[in-house]
Amino acid sequence: MDHKEAIFQGILEGDMAAVDAATRASLDAGLAANELLDQAMIPAMDEVGRLFEENEYYVPELLIAARAMKAGLAILRPHLVAQGIGSRGKVALGTVKGDLHDIGKNLVGIMIEGAGFEVVDLGVDVSPAQFVQAVEEENAQVIGLSALLTTTMPSMQRTIEALREAGLRDKVKVIIGGAPVTQRYADEIGADGYTRDAAAAAKLVRQMLSED
Numbered sequence: 001m002d003h004k005e006a007i008f009q010g011i012l013e014g015d016m017a018a019v020d021a022a023t024r025a026s027l028d029a030g031l032a033a034n035e036l037l038d039q040a041m042i043p044a045m046d047e048v049g050r051l052f053e054e055n056e057y058y059v060p061e062l063l064i065a066a067r068a069m070k071a072g073l074a075i076l077r078p079h080l081v082a083q084g085i086g087s088r089g090k091v092a093l094g095t096v097k098g099d100l101h102d103i104g105k106n107l108v109g110i111m112i113e114g115a116g117f118e119v120v121d122l123g124v125d126v127s128p129a130q131f132v133q134a135v136e137e138e139n140a141q142v143i144g145l146s147a148l149l150t151t152t153m154p155s156m157q158r159t160i161e162a163l164r165e166a167g168l169r170d171k172v173k174v175i176i177g178g179a180p181v182t183q184r185y186a187d188e189i190g191a192d193g194y195t196r197d198a199a200a201a202a203k204l205v206r207q208m209l210s211e212d
């Protein structure tokens with residue numbers, strides 16, 4: 001089994017130690033961090049999702065797979081974050097109210113940090129009021145909302161409404177993403193941007209903040 005297969009298999013089996021070892025071995029062998037992410041870790045989580053849909057995996061398997069992926073991601077993090085933090089602007093990120101999925105959101109944070117922005121991670125299950133507070137108290141110029149459940153997507157719209165009610169809508173750009181989210185939904189709810197993946201989110205933030 002090569003290193004990428006070992007990472008893939010380790011995530012599928014929720015074997016944190018195997019993912020840790022294979023990720024380190026891959027980097028030592030000269031493989032690029034983004035290659036490991038795109039060709040082993042993300043496909044492994046997709047496969048976990050497929051197995052869950054087919055009732056071969058249940059929530060405990062999802063949890064241990066997620067824990068194994070996070071172990072690998074922690075090793076990749078310094079490699080993905082190439083530049084220093086904080087000079088270009090501030091982005092507050094969170095997974096919306098009712099939603100506990102944070103792997104994609106964490107990846108978006110890593111890529112935005114890598115593009116040279118300060119990231120305030122608000123965590124998961126973040127209410128519209130907490131996003132409003134982050135704009136007021138942290139002076140974030142962009143907020144990023146992540147949702148993985150179709151049932152939590154409406155919280156994105158509620159967050160945009162809460163910003164409007166607080167008189168802050170013109171002061172902050174709102175970007176959204178997550179597996180069930182689409183450009184069409186972003187247009188419908190009046191978000192400023194949508195991206196399909198974390199690398200594109202970092203690119204979008206760069207474009208948005210250089211326009212100001």
Ligand code: B1M
Pocket residue numbers: 042045046047048049050052053059060062063066098099100101102103104105107108143144145146147148149150151175176177178179180194195196197198199201
């Ligand atoms: Co859950 N889960 N889960 N889960 N889970 C999904 C999302 C699901 C699609 C699985 C399935 O049925 N195939 C399904 C949602 C169905 C739907 O709504 N349409 C689902 C379900 C149903 C549930 C529960 C309801 C299960 C239950 O309890 N019966 C429950 C809900 C809990 C809650 O949130 N309230 C639940 C729980 C969990 C765990 C906690 C066990 C665990 C999460 C652990 C964690 O995150 N710490 C979990 C997992 C691991 C998954 C799957 C398998 C993997 C998600 C993941 O991490 N993907 C997922 C199936 C799947 O997605 N294939 C599934 C890897 C990650 C890198 O991708 O997050 O999509 P992703 O991020 C991408 C892009 O979307 C984008 O960038 C990333 C890539 O670069 N992106 C953004 C994300 N956020 C962005 C923000 C941006 C821009 C881009 O701008 C701000």
